[in-house]
Amino acid sequence: MAHERKHYCFIFFFLFLLSIVFAPLSRADNDTQILLRFKNSLSDAGALQNWDESINICSWTGLLCKDDKLHGLKLENMGLSGTIDIDILSELSILNSFSVINNNFEGPMPEFKKLERLRGLFLSNNKFSGQIHDDAFVGMRRLKRVFLAENEFSGHIPSSLAQLPRLLDVDLHGNRFDGTIPEFENSDFRVFDLSNNQLEGSIPKSLSNVDPSAFAGNKGLCGKPLSNPCSNNEQPTPQNDNKTNKHRTLIIIIIIVVIVVILVLILALFIIIKRRRKAKNPNQLMATSMEARASIEPSISIETKSIDSVEDGGGGHGGGGGGGEDFNFVREDREVFDLQYLLRASAEVLGSGSFGSTYKAMIHSGQVVVVKRFKNMNKLGKQEFFEHMRRLGRLTHPNVLPLVAFYYGKEEKLLVYDFVQNGSLASHLHGKRSLALDWPTRLKIIKGVARGLAYLYKEFPDQKLPHGHLKSSNVLLDHAYKPLLTEYQLVPAINKSHAQQFMAAFKSPEASQHDSPGDKTDVWCLGILILELLTGRFPADYVRHGKGASEELETWVKSIVSGEVIDKDMVGGSNGQGEMLKMLRVGMGCCEWNEGSRLEWKEALAMIEEVKEKDNMEDESSGFSEWDLSFYSETL
Incomplete structure (x- = not known):
């Protein structure tokens, strides 16, 4: 009996060792089959041609590995479309990061809450649309980074997102989120951007120290860190939210009427500018015209925006005017344009930083320029300012963005730069x-x-x-x-x-x-x-x-x-x-x-x-x- 017990113990011990040795291999093989099924569920997956079970999956395009183990998918800029099958992805042994930035996925956001171990979710620059359910992020307590920018999401920002305890990066800009901003559990963000949505009401006190540019393009917002304070009837209450939902159709009709009125006013403003140009500050006219037009016209695509100010540049030339009366061109290799010509160009307000506002304008020739409007730039007298700007215009180095032109006003100054394609x-x-x-x-x-x-x-x-x-x-x-x-x-x-x-x-x-x-x-x-x-x-x-x-x-x-x-x-x-x-x-x-x-x-x-x-x-x-x-x- 004792001999048999020893024999059985040896067999169990041997089987235990085999399970330890071959378990990782079976998990790797299992991940391979899961990923191949996921690939088959996608459309236009030509970029994933080397997903072949004959080679190690860590050599596959778009896979992130650590210590020869899969830990994330980075399927960016691949022209992918179709359905993201969350049920298949949930079978993977480990998935910490999932990125499909700049692809062609559309429709509602998949149920990523099934991937509870996910730490980073990157869906920016696709065609996702519709409302995100309020419980879409329930259970994802490890999630640190959420990038949903430049899609077509609508409705309220889900409260389950705001309640994530480890959230460090949130980028929801360029969607159609509406309603009030929920109270975020964390207030110490590395990246936080809700700009260019349809949000309204008071900004929560926990976000009062966030850079104001994070809320740009939401005309209904008020309170710190923005410069416009909230009135009593602008405080976010459930009653106000209900009224907003009930009267949304009426508001849309009113907005359409207002847009038509504003268009007429802009046309009248242009006529007044031509007649009374000398009686007005050209710099202020440019700001008023561009801000009004950017609020009612379809926006030009913005390549990117920096964390504390917009740093994209422009590049271009125009056709009208000699540039001497308004803009002073400091480079001889640029065609000149005057302020009136710029006012007639397609324009967009990119944002405002600590120095002033930044505008992106498209000239009819297809060129793009960026005009930076500076306040608090009165340290130099007019002659000294002209000399300093001309000195900057003479700089030539492949790693220094050249100044193209400038405008001198008593209170504000304008600087014009070339366009830089890839952002900051x-x-x-x-x-x-x-x-x-x-x-x-x-x-x-x-x-x-x-x-x-x-x-x-x-x-x-x-x-x-x-x-x-x-x-x-x-x-x-x-x-x-x-x-x-x-x-x-x-x-x-x-x-x-x-x-x-x-x-x-x-x-x-x-x-x-x-x-x-x-x-x-x-x-x-x-x-x-x-x-x-x-x-x-x-x-x-x-x-x-x-x-x-x-x-x-x-x-x-x-x-x-x-x-x-x-x-x-x-x-x-x-x-x-x-x-x-x-x-x-x-x-x-x-x-x-x-x-x-x-x-x-x-x-x-x-x-x-x-x-x-x-x-x-x-x-x-x-x-x-x-x-x-x-x-x-x-x-x-």
């Missing part, structure tokens, strides 16, 4: 295209930014701040992801108190402590940008205004030193981890809190130029300090 760096790192930048692309961007900054240092050797406002939302990317610096050299013209409150350079340690930036302040801003690119973390305190932002940024930098993981979306299958670490060292050298210990701009540029896309296997382990090696082992 901030939107790619933290917005709807947050998964798009790999290590070679980020290295290319860092080198381009550094070269552009070095050029400004050489062109303005007499100024402490050759840029003054360097941050990711002020770096634009063209079609090839070449970076272009913008919003540079504004410090000499911006009112000092306004610059100290809003500009990136004045959040440096030396500016915060001594109320004066130094010769290496722009290098400090470059360091923050490098760390942001390498970690994928947004330095949220750049959008804070006034005192305290510098101390919070110091905490942000120290958190990276203490072991913040380099952005996993960037690492991927690259063998450039050693080069990433070298770039991280450069970023930390630029972020030294003591200005005297900080890198000079020439040193920083030289070190950045030495970084390569891939590791040199011969000297990969040499040249690193003890701190570097420990950081490398902990984070990568």
